[in-house]
Amino acid sequence: MRRRVSLGGGRRETDRGDRGEPFHRSGASDDSAGGFPERAGAHARYLPRGVDVVNPHVDRPVEPIDPETCRSSLQILRALGRCSFQGRNLSRALEVLENMHADEECGVVLCLAGAMVPAGMGEVVCRLMERGVVQAVVSTGANLSHDLVNAAAGGPGHFLGDPEADDDELYSLRINRIYDTNLPEDNYHAAEVLLEEIWRDVAGGSDRLEMPPSEVFRLTGKGLRERGRRSILSVAEERKIPVFCGATSDSEFCLNFAKFRHRGWLHLVMDEIEDLFRFGAWIRSHERRGTLIVGGGVPRNWAQQIFPLLDMIEDVTYSGYDYGVRICTDTMVYGGMSGCTLSESKSWGKYASHARYAEVSVDATIGLPFLTAALFDSLDAE
16 A cells, blocks of 8 residues: 655655555654654654653753854853853863862962963963962973073064975074974074073082972072063962973973083982972862863873872872863873873872863863963953
8 A cells, every 4th residue: 555645845655565554753643733743652752742841951052152242252251151062161161260260279280281382372371370370380391491492582482484384494494393383493592591591500600409390490480580581480480389390301491401411510410209299298288279281291190190199108098189171182092191081080099079170172272372361351350
């Protein structure tokens, strides 16, 4: 038997064999308006007519962002909180940052990986310290090296470049390329000269010194501040914010000290183990703690591993970080530290089970300044 069946307004013939019934999804009968079910079956996509059900999966509508009503970073991020994808995640990150900052018992550590300083993010870091948003910094040595380059230049020491440039030509010109950013080797040399000037004053004639990297950064920042050179290190020293680095030798910063040793005027021994205890003391000095993670790698893991360490060497049980914001483009499926979720870090005891956190998959040169500007708008509105 053949019947004509209405499907969305069109008509087609469907062979139903000997059954003779109309074509319905899940066996429901036709609606009088034409073709939609009046009563749901066991696996229907429709609720029974007349039944008012509160469904938590569909109780928050997406509200399209209206650029005509958004006139600040804060307004944009608030509006994105009612949209989807990474816009909503960035809005959530703002909420967590606001909660971290409002918690007077919370110490916040900034974990800074990637080429953030040559990309122009150094002043963002300075402002985060000056506004009291972060109370400790864990960085790559590279970011601190580029910070020194800017300080030696008395301003920007990096230049807009071309990712399609001839790298052989750049090498012949002694210009180092960082994707679309250029750094002349002469600016590295100027940073070395400035660092040597500072450390000849620090050494005071001694040819051998031993201290943790955080003290090296503090003394360097002090020397920069005394010379009127604004930088991450000088602002941190002025604000008494400790700066840590878990891989100091992996940077131009430490290569300079290797050259100083080679030339025979300063043998500086950096005690990285001591900094673990110093950071542990910083952790213990706060009732609660939070992270603002830019990228991942060594800075992130170095800051997070402190809780497993404290659990192993002390009688007190620490629950891990209470807050976290992570800005990163890496994915978790390859097993790297940069891509692993903050939830995964809970299994290591690095974050508390009650931790509030947000994770944003976005280029940090977009997400970090946008998030910071919105946070400052929020703080100024209080």
